[in-house]
Amino acid sequence: MNIVVLSHRLPFPPNKGEKIRTYNQLEHLRKQGCTVTIFCTIDSEEELALARQYENESGFKVETVSSGLKKPAMLIGLLSGRALTVSNFYNRTLQTRFNAFIQHNEVDAIYCTSSAMAEYLFKGDSTVTQKVADRRDLIDFMDLDSDKWRQYREVSSFPMSLVYRYEESTLTQYESRIQQRFDECIFISSNEVELFNMKLNDQPANLKVIGNGVDVKAFHPPDRPRKKDQLSLLFSGVMDYLPNENAMRWFVDNVWPELTETYPQVKLVIAGMNPSQSIINMADDERITVTGYVDDMLACYHEATVFIAPFQIARGVQNKILQAFSCGLPVVTTEVGAEGIECSDGTHYLKATTQQEFVRQIGKLHDDPRCYSRIAANALELVNDKFSWEASNEELYELFKQPLAG
Structure with missing residues (x-):
């Protein structure tokens, strides 16, 4: 043909x-x-x-x-x-x-x-x-x-x-x-x-x-268990793309102050090419790392303990969420972030809309090992079953x- x-x-x-x-x-x-x-x-x-x-x-x-x-x-x-x-x-x-x-x-x-x-x-x-x-x-x-x-x-x-x-x-x-x-x-x-x-x-x-x-050979869970006593958040994407930039601006402006007050040890990594100046400026907070282009995104997924996708605007399917699922990394996202993926709140991911909900759901994954393991396992199973x-x-x-x- x-x-x-x-x-x-x-x-x-x-x-x-x-x-x-x-x-x-x-x-x-x-x-x-x-x-x-x-x-x-x-x-x-x-x-x-x-x-x-x-x-x-x-x-x-x-x-x-x-x-x-x-x-x-x-x-x-x-x-x-x-x-x-x-x-x-x-x-x-x-x-x-x-x-x-x-x-x-x-x-x-x-x-x-x-x-x-x-x-x-x-x-x-x-x-x-x-x-x-x-x-x-x-x-x-x-x-x-x-x-x-x-x-x-x-x-x-x-x-x-x-x-x-x-x-x-x-x-x-x-x-x-x-x-x-x-x-x-x-x-x-x-x-x-x-x-x-x-x-x-x-x-x-x-x-x-x-x-x-999802390429499950390229995106897979780490060989060693994650250090769940740490709280390391990850967001990945092209960082001059409006939905990605808007998501992180909203998160850092609205969620980050309360989250850092509740969990002072929390870290945030924003990984992806072409960060805009507003994204770069977020690294002024020593707890936030803006990587720019990353050769090995898998390492970022393995080092994180929670993936956040605080989208306020989005269309289609978010590959980054599927990749997090495939790496056994629990996800907290908005309704529009999960839209297009046949997944269920409370089973495959945790949904959050407001700043208080993001703090609560991130905290739930950090404080409840059973919840953490269940969400990660269910999401990984979903990817293997339906996203080939x-x-x-x-x-x-x-x-x-x-x-x-x-």
Whole structure:
């Protein structure tokens, strides 16, 4: 099977949420003997070198072009009424190369890794824009992006709230257009599909759920028991990403003062690349460590005793929570943090909403060894039973193989 992938980011190395998902999906296609050609933009010479490394390691062909000047492109998109997200990932040179490849090669399927990449089908020549009888066109929305911008708007002040409102509105219309054009529209959880159904006021048959998995070989419990007499909190993620940054600002501003008063020995590690200045400033408190990029995230999961995910805004499935589950590390998170994962409060994690609840639930794990062990064991069992990359990737492969309707 000859598959063309339009990827909004180079899926290598798999060091952040959406890249982890796409990387594992493409690995499965490789193991099935598929021929894969990836089209994506890159931002630096370093990323170009990574693309060549990925080609050598995977056997895929990776067609890259420089992403160029994104701000002028986004301004032009804004003036034309196009979503900023779409303008950000659209590149005319990449479009030309993609068109030429489709014209001169027999392609069994086109796979877009985000809603923004649908633009290359909408703006392509006739061999691209039209549905073809012997080609499947699939798109992985992952999350419903328009609702993410709604959440951003609700936690932002003017003028950014106005920008986010624009993005929410334009993407809502764009997502509906995508649903009508593609053979299959894939989401990371049933929550996302239900939300899209509500927006469409319909239940189209081409909306499918394919969940994330966890690499249980890469994320596993430590060989030695954790030092549960210590209280070491961990949060991980790309730390200039608004939902992550917002979560930690809320936690440090609202929960940390009471938590440190109740548990003076508590430590907090914020692990992940690209920390913003507001995150870096948190390390002024000697009990808080901001690591920046981490080569070995597994070590962070092993050294921690509790994983916190105090999300105020979130969409989809949080890989970081699944990774904590897989490492046998108990999680305290909000309802939106656990949303999309089929897990239960009090069984697989402890839910907290207010600052008092976070202090109480963290304290419960620290003070009650039985509760700690039960939550950790249940979460680990859940991951092993329901979050296999092999199972979810096979579901995707079956969608590629399905005959076209009509």
